[in-house]
Amino acid sequence: MFFRVGSLARNRSMWGRMTRMRAVRLAAAGGWAALLLTAACGPVQEKGPRFGNVVDSAAKTTVTLFPVAPPPFSDGIFPCSQCHGPTDKVNRTPHVVDFHSEIVLHHDEKNRWCLDCHDARNRDKLHLADGRLIDFTESYRLCGQCHGPTLRNWKAGEHGKRTGSWSGAKQYLLCASCHSPHSPHFKPLKPKAPPLRQEAIR
Amino acid sequence: MSDHTAAPLPVPAPPAEGYSRREALVMGLFALAAAATTAGCSAADKLAYEEFVQKHFRDLTPEEMKDRLAGLEKKYSEQYGKSVKVSATPPIPGVLFGYALDLSRCIGCRRCVYGCVEENNQSRNPQTHWITVLEMDKEEGVNLQNADAFYDHETVPAPGKFYMPVACQHCENPPCTKVCPVEATWKEKDGIVVIDYDWCIGCRCCIAACPYGARHFNWGKPVIPKDELNPVTEYLGNRPRQRGVVEKCSFCIQRVRKGLYPKCVEVCPVGARKFGNLLDPESEIRYIIENKRVYILKEELNTQPKFFYYYGL
Numbered sequence: 443m444f445f446r447v448g449s450l451a452r453n454r455s456m457w458g459r460m461t462r463m464r465a466v467r468l469a470a471a472g473g474w475a476a477l478l479l480t481a482a483c484g485p486v487q488e489k490g491p492r493f494g495n496v497v498d499s500a501a502k503t504t505v506t507l508f509p510v511a512p513p514p515f516s517d518g519i520f521p522c523s524q525c526h527g528p529t530d531k532v533n534r535t536p537h538v539v540d541f542h543s544e545i546v547l548h549h550d551e552k553n554r555w556c557l558d559c560h561d562a563r564n565r566d567k568l569h570l571a572d573g574r575l576i577d578f579t580e581s582y583r584l585c586g587q588c589h590g591p592t593l594r595n596w597k598a599g600e601h602g603k604r605t606g607s608w609s610g611a612k613q614y615l616l617c618a619s620c621h622s623p624h625s626p627h628f629k630p631l632k633p634k635a636p637p638l639r640q641e642a643i644r
Numbered sequence: 645m646s647d648h649t650a651a652p653l654p655v656p657a658p659p660a661e662g663y664s665r666r667e668a669l670v671m672g673l674f675a676l677a678a679a680a681t682t683a684g685c686s687a688a689d690k691l692a693y694e695e696f697v698q699k700h701f702r703d704l705t706p707e708e709m710k711d712r713l714a715g716l717e718k719k720y721s722e723q724y725g726k727s728v729k730v731s732a733t734p735p736i737p738g739v740l741f742g743y744a745l746d747l748s749r750c751i752g753c754r755r756c757v758y759g760c761v762e763e764n765n766q767s768r769n770p771q772t773h774w775i776t777v778l779e780m781d782k783e784e785g786v787n788l789q790n791a792d793a794f795y796d797h798e799t800v801p802a803p804g805k806f807y808m809p810v811a812c813q814h815c816e817n818p819p820c821t822k823v824c825p826v827e828a829t830w831k832e833k834d835g836i837v838v839i840d841y842d843w844c845i846g847c848r849c850c851i852a853a854c855p856y857g858a859r860h861f862n863w864g865k866p867v868i869p870k871d872e873l874n875p876v877t878e879y880l881g882n883r884p885r886q887r888g889v890v891e892k893c894s895f896c897i898q899r900v901r902k903g904l905y906p907k908c909v910e911v912c913p914v915g916a917r918k919f920g921n922l923l924d925p926e927s928e929i930r931y932i933i934e935n936k937r938v939y940i941l942k943e944e945l946n947t948q949p950k951f952f953y954y955y956g957l
């Protein structure tokens with residue numbers, strides 16, 4: 443309900459309406475709309491993961507990519523092609539995978555499984571709902587297919603943590619940096635020590 | 645030593661009935677101190693003299709400012725056994741700082757409290773915290789009378805609770821600066837309410853005037869372990885304080901005037917803390933104020949905080 447209150451105020455903006463109507467297809471269709479938010483994005487760099495306005499040749503649109511922290515892979519797990527080859531036989535029926543036993547899927551697990559996000563032919567990539575391959579550094583495009591309003595808020599800097607400069611280049615965290623993609627609910631933390639009570643201060 | 649201390653001091657013409665006791669005493673002290681400096685004394689004595697006859701921070705000429713900062717750098721570097729930098733970075737034109745905190749995301753982990761202590765050289769003993777995290781009942785909503793700052797759970801967030809970190813709200817209409825009898829605290833052009841610790845007389849009127857409990861008094865000599873001192877300091881911000889002065893959040897003036905986010909923004913594990921330029925329509929802070937439900941603490945007091953609580957969810 444709270445979202446709706448915020449969204450109503452935004453209804454007049456084209457951007458707000460676009461995303462509300464087509465949240466699921468945001469990454470595919472909303473590329474041009476994302477251009478409106480380019481001011482939030484840092485300068486285009488030569489090295490490292492690409493960001494800034496880049497051409498998505500498969501969809502023939504421009505998408506805005508963001509400077510993000512490296513994906514939080516478990517040690518030694520990436521690249522996945524170390525074990526998975528492009529010619530491996532693929533069982534496309536959802537089933538429990540023996541090897542990755544540490545992964546507990548608690549993320550709409552009744553309707554989704556590994557190959558809804560991970561690509562069977564190229565394991566080092568993820569794929570969007572329309573089959574386009576994306577890097578792990580662009581995984582927010584994948585998450586935004588279902589979580590449209592959250593992606594919008596993330597792009598605007600409202601959702602998620604940003605570090606760096608308030609006036610210039612900043613680093614965004616990937617959705618997966620805070621929310622495990624397999625079990626996204628934020629885990630409780632141990633709080634730091636409470637302050638001393640006044641009577642205890644000497 | 646700058647020129648102004650060695651130059652003859654302006655002495656007012658004696659009134660017809662002669663000098664009062666107070667005037668004579670002050671002039672005597674001045675003469676003594678001036679004699680001491682011209683006689684060639686130690687650097688510490690010079691600094692002590694300068695501190696005694698210092699001008700208000702905002703009246704310093706660039707030359708005097710340079711001397712003042714150099715003196716402080718020397719003093720702190722000797723005191724803490726490492727090179728300490730003290731700057732007086734001016735406000736950036738066209739910038740008015742604003743802060744937003746998402747009450748629906750804060751989990752009360754107090755990472756911000758201790759991040760702030762380290763960044764801003766708060767006293768470890770006696771303990772000073774610029775940020776107080778209040779725990780309140782979700783069912784009850786914001787009710788400061790039933791807020792608990794001393795909660796100590798195994799994990800947070802505790803069921804049915806929400807958390808509200810409170811620090812200086814950097815009011816546009818700050819009650820604290822109005823009551824200061826010596827103008828040791830004021831609002832800068834970029835909206836940061838600052839304190840000159842060398843001008844503060846420790847009367848604590850500002851603490852009484854602040855409705856947010858944001859100001860803290862150094863009742864004892866502040867103690868910071870030498871290896872934990874943050875050597876990048878700002879005159880109006882995180883330089884080491886002395887006993888008997890008031891201190892509070894400065895939006896990390898030593899960071900934000902160089903374009904960086906405040907420390908609490910950087911250490912928050914849930915990304916509940918947002919910071920930016922209120923005058924920039926593209927900033928995240930403007931997006932939040934324009935699109936989210938914003939809550940202003942004690943709005944009815946017309947302090948006009950530049951600290952906005954909001955509900956992101």
